[in-house]
Amino acid sequence: MTVEPQTIVPIPVWQKRMINRPDDCKTVICQRIGAQLPAWRERVERLLKEKGSFKVCDVTVEQIYRGIRDVQIQVSDISYVDPLEGIRLRGYTIPEALEKLPKAAGSEYPLAGGLYYLLLVNEMPTLEDALLVEDEWRKHLEVPGYVFDVLNAMPEDSHPMTLFSQAILAMQHESVFSRLYSQGLARTDYWEGYLEDSISLTAKLPSIAAYIYNKKFRDGNFIPPEPSLDWSANFAHMIGKGDDREYQELCRLFFVLHSDHEGANVSAHASHLVASALSDVYFACSAGMDGLAGPLHGLANQECLRWLLSVKADFPELPSHEQLGAYLQQTLDSGVVIPGYGHAVLRVTDPRFTAQLEFGKKYMPEDDLYQLVSRIYEVLPPILSKAGKVKNPWPNVDAINGTMQYHYGVREFDIYTVLFGVSRNLGLSAHAIWARALGKPIERPKSLTTKMLEDMIEKD
Numbered sequence: 001m002t003v004e005p006q007t008i009v010p011i012p013v014w015q016k017r018m019i020n021r022p023d024d025c026k027t028v029i030c031q032r033i034g035a036q037l038p039a040w041r042e043r044v045e046r047l048l049k050e051k052g053s054f055k056v057c058d059v060t061v062e063q064i065y066r067g068i069r070d071v072q073i074q075v076s077d078i079s080y081v082d083p084l085e086g087i088r089l090r091g092y093t094i095p096e097a098l099e100k101l102p103k104a105a106g107s108e109y110p111l112a113g114g115l116y117y118l119l120l121v122n123e124m125p126t127l128e129d130a131l132l133v134e135d136e137w138r139k140h141l142e143v144p145g146y147v148f149d150v151l152n153a154m155p156e157d158s159h160p161m162t163l164f165s166q167a168i169l170a171m172q173h174e175s176v177f178s179r180l181y182s183q184g185l186a187r188t189d190y191w192e193g194y195l196e197d198s199i200s201l202t203a204k205l206p207s208i209a210a211y212i213y214n215k216k217f218r219d220g221n222f223i224p225p226e227p228s229l230d231w232s233a234n235f236a237h238m239i240g241k242g243d244d245r246e247y248q249e250l251c252r253l254f255f256v257l258h259s260d261h262e263g264a265n266v267s268a269h270a271s272h273l274v275a276s277a278l279s280d281v282y283f284a285c286s287a288g289m290d291g292l293a294g295p296l297h298g299l300a301n302q303e304c305l306r307w308l309l310s311v312k313a314d315f316p317e318l319p320s321h322e323q324l325g326a327y328l329q330q331t332l333d334s335g336v337v338i339p340g341y342g343h344a345v346l347r348v349t350d351p352r353f354t355a356q357l358e359f360g361k362k363y364m365p366e367d368d369l370y371q372l373v374s375r376i377y378e379v380l381p382p383i384l385s386k387a388g389k390v391k392n393p394w395p396n397v398d399a400i401n402g403t404m405q406y407h408y409g410v411r412e413f414d415i416y417t418v419l420f421g422v423s424r425n426l427g428l429s430a431h432a433i434w435a436r437a438l439g440k441p442i443e444r445p446k447s448l449t450t451k452m453l454e455d456m457i458e459k460d
């Protein structure tokens with residue numbers, strides 16, 4: 001009997017893998033995402049077919065000129081920033097995620113592998129699920145030697161973010177998606193190539209960040225990864241803090257807190273745009289890191305610590321509320337933007353700030369800088385509110401990030417955004433996988449000239 005070619009249904013890549021390696025992490029994740037996809041695709045297709053012309057928002061001239069603020073340009077089910085509540089990761093607030101995500105043995109903070117599972121699979125992982133991802137990361141730990149050659153060829157004074165982005169870009173050479181695509185991959189299977197690349201890339205990020213730190217700030221004293229440690233604690237180990245249990249705990253907390261902040265902040269948006277051209281995860285994550293490197297985005301944490309240290313230098317003892325209030329008022333009056341305060345979306349204290357404030361209360365209540373951060377939090381918001389123009393007078397996560405690192409001896413400000421980036425790539429890659437899984441097309445909005453805009457307004 002002959003079979004008509006059109007009746008042959010191709011076996012999805014994940015099913016082929018199932019046959020060979022039923023307990024492989026990528027297979028399990030592929031299977032669990034794959035099982036949800038028909039319903040998701042049907043939901044999106046129905047929305048487009050039945051409600052495609054429904055207007056989500058209007059765009060004003062002011063919004064076009066002022067950073068496309070509040071224009072909903074993205075649908076992201078991985079995370080959402082509620083202005084009055086902060087980030088929800090797959091529906092879980094920060095306190096909920098910290099409570100429910102599986103923990104490393106003997107630790108109070110989540111395994112990053114579990115968090116990644118949550119972002120990818122849209123399901124709170126069991127400890128077994130979290131360990132599946134951690135184990136898969138272990139298998140992909142080894143960073144190709146040429147990446148270190150690229151880093152070593154860069155000028156000595158290159159910023160760590162330049163090196164970090166460059167290392168990710170160099171590894172594009174490894175992309176499974178790009179190889180399969182050039183061989184003719186079915187559109188519905190793109191996301192599986194993205195998933196393979198994402199797991200392989202994210203596995204290596206702590207080692208790359210540690211290499212950059214050691215190269216720049218520890219006389220090139222490299223420490224190999226310790227396979228018995230989880231992904232987050234391994235970073236601590238590789239920068240010489242293998243015996244510092246508290247710093248390992250901070251890494252676990254930090255890497256969960258910074259993993260995602262919905263789909264439209266600078267790094268998420270940049271990364272999504274690049275991947276929409278079917279550039280692979282390496283290109284997309286490197287682009288995201290280039291956006292994160294800006295002082296109004298990820299770099300703000302180093303600016304913030306620099307400012308805090310300058311305040312501390314002006315007050316050898318912890319200032320009283322009154323002294324600090326007068327000082328901050330004067331700072332604002334001189335036109336200085338106070339780093340770590342304000343946010344484009346949030347209108348409350350960033351829960352990522354609160355989570356680290358609580359960590360500090362437990363582990364470093366006597367630390368000078370920690371006490372200063374706490375006092376500024378008590379004093380500054382009403383002053384900023386009274387000044388009138390700041391839309392959000394509350395601290396964002398960067399108001400405390402550097403202080404925590406500084407306490408544990410990571411005092412080289414330039415590395416802070418790289419730590420942010422290690423974590424944020426979990427979110428960026430999860431977005432890229434799901435964008436391909438749901439068949440999102442190339443992004444191509446439209447621009448217009450000032451004259452056209454003026455003519456449109458005149459005709460109105």
Ligand code: NMX
Nearest residue numbers: 296297300337338339340341342343344389390391392396
């Ligand atoms: N100190 C003094 N003035 C401020 C501050 C601040 N912390 N934040 C905002 N303003 C000013 C801002 O410069 C603007 O003034 P003008 O109209 O003269 O240009 C006015 O208040 C209105 O700004 P907003 O609409 O409240 O803030 P926007 O959404 O434009 O920007 C930030 C958000 C986060 C870029 C801004 O608040 C800022 O520069 N903060 C300090 C830097 C910082 O902490 N960045 C962290 C970014 C990471 N993160 O968000 O987590």
Ligand code: MLT
Nearest residue numbers: 260261265266344345396
């Ligand atoms: C982030 O974590 O990406 C920042 O808070 C910036 C943002 O959401 O705009």
